Amino acid sequence: MTLLYGHRGAKGEAPENTLASFQHCLAQGVNRCELDLHLSRDHELMVIHDTTLKRTTSRRGKVSQHDAAELVTFDARHGGPGWPQPCPIPRLEELFEQCPFEHWQLEVKSASKVRAARTVQxxxxxxxxxxxxxxxxxxxxxxxxxxxxxxxxxxxxxxLVAEYAWLDPLKVARHYGCEMLVLNWTLCTPERLQKAQKQGLHVSVWTVNEVALMRRLADFGVDSLITDFPGLAKRTLSS
Structure with missing residues (x-):
């Protein structure tokens, strides 16, 4: 059975990486999610995709230039699907307290050695x-x-999140002791999938938004799909 993860909550239906988006994902009956993390200036884990604030809040500057107490006052509805209420950038802790997901994929973007260590700790x-x-x-x-x-x-x-095939993703995943391979859907061939699963990897594929593609990948036997439309994916794979 193919599991479902809501991408940044329910990115196609609610402002991404906001409490509203994760609650919307749960309301669709999808109880797994994927999200992105950056550290605030005072080293709190904030749920936002970009290093900068512009795309989702229309503010200037970087996430790392603001304390958490300030970031949670910024409305992250900008550029996403229309939403009636303001949607602040959430702390990860707030989501842990309010969203009973049964599994979480927490993605950390590239970072300097010091910042990477600080973030994972x-x-x-x-x-x-x-x-x-x-x-x-x-x-x-x-x-x-x-x-x-x-x-x-x-x-x-x-x-391991793998977007391009220029390095063998299975080799890299094995080298770093990974349990999951998060593949761009364009890289998910039946051969690569079987090879990864033989290696004991859970293969999660992103970002899967078309009905035909959802069905095709489920038929291939992928372990999970990451989608902007968790409700649509749930209905598609249930039918």
Missing amino acids: AIEKLVARHGLLDKVIVTSSSREVLRALERHAPALSRG
């Missing part, structure tokens, strides 16, 4: 405090982040 601490170690996997396309996970947060499960 903050994640491990928060995840442990909320008793979610068995419900969380930290994913990244950055070797610096995967190295930091091995070195500084070995208790956390890790996954």
